[in-house]
Amino acid sequence: MPDSRAPDAFPRDWGEAFAALPPETPPADGWQRLAERLPPPAKAQSRSMASWRRPALALAAALVLLAVVPFARWPTTPAVHEGAPPPATAAVQDAPASVTGSTPGDAMPSPASATQGDAPLIAVNTPAPAADTALPATMPRRAASPSRSVARTGAGAADADALDALYAESAQLEAVLSHLPEPGVADAAALALSASLQERVAGIDAALSQPRLPAGARTDLWQQRVDTLRQLTGVQTTQRWQIAYRDDGPSSDTTIY
């Protein structure tokens, strides 16, 4: 009987070991569940749904903006942000079409492909790391540049420093959010606002995944991400505070920020 653990059977690297894992079997009713969620097959109807969704989203976004205006006074210079330009709170209102136009929770690799002109839809997909055009977004392409650490000069260096500060603050805010306790019984409006802001972060993430994103646009998007995370932190912190102090007045969800 052959030894199944003969040396030839051992993986030569971790990639080979992972690739040898058997694929998992999804639930058998997956297609049936999906088919129930799909719109009727007629193409025209599908298109009409899409055209209806955008104005509805725009309206929802406008309502969210009205609700988050009080957050504009959120502190804009956290300790980790040394050396970075002051965050532009107005950027939330000035989000590019690629972000505002994306479906809430949209995690598409290229949600704004229709507005990106000649930018390739995606290019993340080839496993070959050396293929420069196959990078998913400009941020990694930029960071991947071997000259990054030695050729930071002038505006480029400032931009890179600003991005580094934004990465750090973004990660810190996500860590803060993750450590907030579950709210238990929560105000429905605050929950909806939190959900809207989370969707917004997802939309920004989707926009950041676009290939060949100009450096300036990338920095703006990261700034918007940090601003939105700050707002989200404010909302969720206030929510916990209200619950802890039983401040459940009729307008409590919008008066304290």
Place this chain on the structure above:
Amino acid sequence: MPRSQFAIDVPETLVTRARAGCREAFGQIYRRFERPVFTLALRICGDREAASDVLQDTMLKLFHHLPDFRGDSPFWGWLRQIAVNEALLRLRRDKRLVTEIAVDEDGLPVDDGLPPPAAADAALLQRALDSLPPATRSVLWLYHAEGYTHEEIAALMQRTPSFSKSQLSRGTRRLRALLRIEEPAHA
């Protein structure tokens, strides 16, 4: 570099029909990719329920955005990107994306790139992977199994390439330790 499980060629005519709204064609695409999507989601999320949701959301998103696919890149890569984004989004919503190996651990074996023999045991390797923090496991899977670069992983996870590198190093060392099997004592 092993090929991604997603690397499945799809006839252009099938994509075209699905883009035109043909439910049967979309069903065929679903069948081709449900296992790679589910497997990727399970590796990243760590539980079947979440992976099942990710599969549903990924395919629903695929359906709605198929008209945007222009065909200048492989279809499977485009779909994989949607799946990765959805899986990471799920981790983020569950507040598990920040769960990572935070510090270097002393006493862990140095990784020389060569997996231990126990890595050939699928059940052992799977169990070891499951015991890693979600963010660390995601980095390992995206790097080793899907072939993403540190820069790409950083962009996907909204972190820095340094984060990806450190998680890969720490995660691989811990994986190696988890797979370390005591040699049976010979009489």
